[in-house]
Amino acid sequence: MRNQELNLLYLQTHLKRVDAFLRQAVNYARAAGFDPNNEFQGLYVADDEIERHLQLDPGAGFWGRAGLVLEPETLSSFYQSLNQIETEAQRTQTPLRLQQIMTAFDLDEADLDILLISLAPAVDRRYERIYGFLQDDVTKRRPTVNLVVNLLGASWLERNALLEHLADESPLIEHGLVTTIADPSDPHAALNNRMVKVDARVVQYVLGIDSLPKQTYTRMVANQNASLNDLILNDPVREIAQRNYGDIVPIFHIYGNYGSGQIELAAVLSRQQQCELIEVDLQALQQSHDELVQAEWVFREGRMRQAALAFTHWETLLDAHFDPPQWFWQKILEYPHPVILTGHEAWEPRGMERHRPLLRIELAVPDFEDRLAYWQRHLGDVGVDPAEIAYKFKLTGGQVRDTVYTAYDLAIGKGQATPSLAELYAASRAQSNRKLSGLATKITPNFSWDSLVLPDDRIQMLQEICSQVKHAVQVYGRWGFKGRGADSQGVTALFAGQSGTGKTMSAEIIAYELGLDLFKIDLSSVVSKYIGETEKNLAAIFDEAAQSNAILFFDEADALFGKRSEVKDSHDRYANIEIGYLLQRMETYDGIAILASNLRQNLDEAFTRRLDFLVDFPFPEEEDRLKIWQISFPESAPLGPDVDLTLIANRYRLAGGNIRNAALASAFLAAADGTQHIHMVHILHGIRREHQKMGKLLEDDLVATYQNMIQ
Secondary structure, X not given: OOHHHHHHHHHHHHHHHHHHHHHHHHHHHHHOXXXXXXXXXXXXXXXXXXXXXXXXXXXXXXXXXXXXXOOHHHHHHHHHHHHHHHHHHHHHOOOOHHHHHHHHOOOOHHHHHHHHHHHHHHHOOHHHHHHHHHOOOOOOOOOEHHHHHHXXXXXXXXXXXXXXXXXXXXXXXHOOOEEEEOOOOOOOOOHHHOEEEEOHHHHHHHOOOOOOOOOOOEEEEOXXXXXXXXXXXXXXXXXXXXXXXXXXXXXXXXXXXOOOOHHHHHHHHHHHOOOOEEEEEHHHHHOXXXXXXXXXXXXXXXXXXXXXXXXXXXXXHOOOOOOOOHHHHHHHHHOOOOEEEXXXXXXXXXXXXXXXXXXXXXXXXXXXXXXXXXXXXXXXXOOOOOHHHHHHOOOOHHHHHHHHHHHHHHHHHOOOOOOOHHHHHHHHHHHOOOHHHHOEEEEOOOOOHHHOOOOHHHHHHHHHHHHHHHOHXXXXXXXXXXXXXXXXXXXXXXXXXXXXXXXXXXXXXXXXXXXXXXXXXXXXXXXXXXXXXXXXXXXXXXXXXXXXXXXXXXXXXHHOOXXXXXXXXHHHHHHHHHHHHHHHHHHHOOOEEEEEEOOHHHEOHHHHHOOOEEEEEOOOOHHHHHHHHHHHOOXXXXXXXXXXXXXXXXXXXXXXXXXXXXXXXXXXXXXXXXXXXXXXXXXXXXXXXXXXXXXXXXXXXXXXHHHHHHO
């Protein structure tokens, strides 16, 4: 026999007992003068009816009889049928839903009878007619409280006791299984005159309808095949997840970044407890019409299904003191099945008594080996080794999955069947966290090694920075150097030199070479005159940079990272605290941080000791200036025959940035003149403008000669 058939038979058997009560009640009603053939029945009160009511004692009952009592034979037959069905349910391991409801909400026999009487017209409309007749009012198609207690109570004392089962604190009312509703024509009716209505979702559940109503905040999570072996977890988390807690039903708090596998782990935990899993989006729940009513619905649904509840976005429910609403926390504590809270941050309950343990599970960003396992799982065999990307991009398992989808999108857009390393890099950058852009400016690399003019040893140092990142997997992982050096596996470098000597360009080249995003820190958004604000801004930058998998580029770093001063007043004390905090974050930062300074001597010695690389950018000499002039003009640029770049490089001592600006300005001057070539006069005019921007007067015969030619 199918599960639903057995449950319907069980419900039908219970309703037959209700029918026995109703049959006896109808007989009582007829004896009391109720006439179903009287078309005015219930619309007026006859004299003989008034006289009959006046002769009854107070509390005599609805029909003036002592109460309804079923014959022993009827009860025996009823219980025999129920026992047979329950035996069959045990044999076939079929859960009987009425029994589940009684267990889940701690209902007694009287509660069940009230529920059945209220449920009857929702499953069979013939009960509407019967209830209308018994209540002497054909418009009352639902049982009133008065009808319910008269059907079940044999005396005034029993009927009065039954009213407690419909009080606000009763299980039926508290859990929303039934509600008492006033007639619209009598909104202030006393309890006895209110109608008893069973909740529509309870009706569906009893009838075997398992699908949840369409809600924006709940969904069933498929966990039948959830296995701990399918998850990539570190040992402490795996130990908590696989432990047998016996009769203890803990509350789990799982927190971590997006894509860290919180719901996947929740599915495993609920599966191990042999429970279904209902996911509840607290963010969406708070936006619902009536948060309290909807929350009650969630807990009731979970109890009926004996399911675990996973509340996502836990932080959205907390107030300014990180406390949840007291009523909601109490509901969680009283819930008899597993509760799983998921969020992004650690949380500690305070000032709240509880008898259930709270188990904290942090799903941190996976280490390299676990990230590589995620890449291999989601990417499959496409002929690309993802080890390099797995090391550079600290992504969660969910982010790796999304990245692979994005990489395939990019590949298909190019007409490729599978993604190459280039698409994987682009997808990884696209899927990384972008909140850092609110604290810094993203720089798109536009230069290559050919654009950089520096002494050979400086270029070699820049290439060593790239090599340290590229070969970190081999050195730290395969060769076992992890844990033998600094606290982090990140790279920090100082670029020191005058403005325009190539510091920013070098940072762009490194970012391009490594396939990482480059963010330039806006110091005006970091440094604050208010105590503690600078540290808060720095913390936000480093935290978001770790999630963004980006290179941090602090330009004009000496403005923030100057020498720690001797403490003379409170301002000096707090300035030193800021620098000390920065030193601490630099030591533990696991990414790439590049500091650029115009004045190396302004940097604290404690800083320079902690740097992995220190690259001096010298002011270009004549030979280097000539190279910069030459590469500043594209091959397609129409230089005139009078242009002497050797003379210009020898005569004018400019940094690389100024040279590039002057070259670009000369091209615009030539275009404005309508000439076909860029002449010497245009380049010299651009040089003059660069000197003016630097606040210098250029008194030079060559410039003066060409200036006269322009005029």
